[in-house]
Amino acid sequence: MDEEERGTEGWADVTPDAARRLVIAAVEAFAERGYHATTTRDIAGRAGMSPAALYIHYKTKEELLYQISRVGHLRSLSLVRAARDTDGTPAERLDDAVRRFVRWHAEHHTTGRVVQYELGALAPEHYTEIVELRRGTEDVIRSIIRDGVDSGDFDVPDVSGTTLAVLSLCIDVARWFNPAGRRTPDEVGTLYADLVRRMVGAAR
């Protein structure tokens, strides 16, 4: 239920507590005003801390964006890897990967927007590292689709293009998802898993 915005659930791995509060404050500030319009003073204020206290944990605003982006991308990658590494058929594994990936982007839509829209604000070395993680997620989805093509379960004329479209469909959930809307994260996951099954031509 949108836990990352209210509590610590989405950021439990970030310690100590003060660093976690700063990350949560930064996500909110970046989402509201954009990275470039946010100052470290704004972030410290939202976290109930002084700029000097922020500086103990993060030397720059960019370091906060990098932390947010890294944690978000590692989470995405581990979710799709978990789906890939189960024993199911390619269709079951793709279904599982799409459900998990969609649910994450719905539940963490504020983080998702920051991560996706502010990618260009990362320092070059951080950008390179994040692009590697994104490539990792793409490789996992592509490998599941290819498994299904190889086994004859899927009918996919363009594996790379279809992989791109599946990821794009799931990521865009962060843009439009509204917790007050008609569909729960689970329901969007179910709908999208069905649409992706159709995209890859999997028999039911």
Next chain:
Amino acid sequence: MDEEERGTEGWADVTPDAARRLVIAAVEAFAERGYHATTTRDIAGRAGMSPAALYIHYKTKEELLYQISRVGHLRSLSLVRAARDTDGTPAERLDDAVRRFVRWHAEHHTTGRVVQYELGALAPEHYTEIVELRRGTEDVIRSIIRDGVDSGDFDVPDVSGTTLAVLSLCIDVARWFNPAGRRTPDEVGTLYADLVRRMVGAAR
């Protein structure tokens, strides 16, 4: 070929010339730094004009964002309406709508990003108007899908959900499209039209 960023093609309707130059400058500035981090002074400077000259055409920065958003959304709406109003089968009309919509988001990806990511910065009355235009585009896609279901050409268990997913897939092209990348706007349009045909269960 990404005309809106270099020339006047995408903004030919905006007159006089000075107003058009300001719109083009604003799109670039908002895309680079975000709406809230951009000042009217930045925009005037990019357009080679003084802040006073900007003020003749646009009273506020928000008015520029509204103009950009309105023109972009009207274009999208007229593209899908043109596809809906042809004589083809539902599959042909949906195919045409997806190709046009995708091509627009690929060719005008910078405008598309500004329009999608800065929606929340619009004044309430402008936001309401833009949401109406978005609803219009959604209605067009939904009506084509429903036509296909009614005629027995499509097999769609959740018409609203599928409409949402089709629009989401096409809009997200603005986020990831790179003119230096592997696929041209036309190629992405062809790929996506095929994937959408599969999503709606249309026989080839």
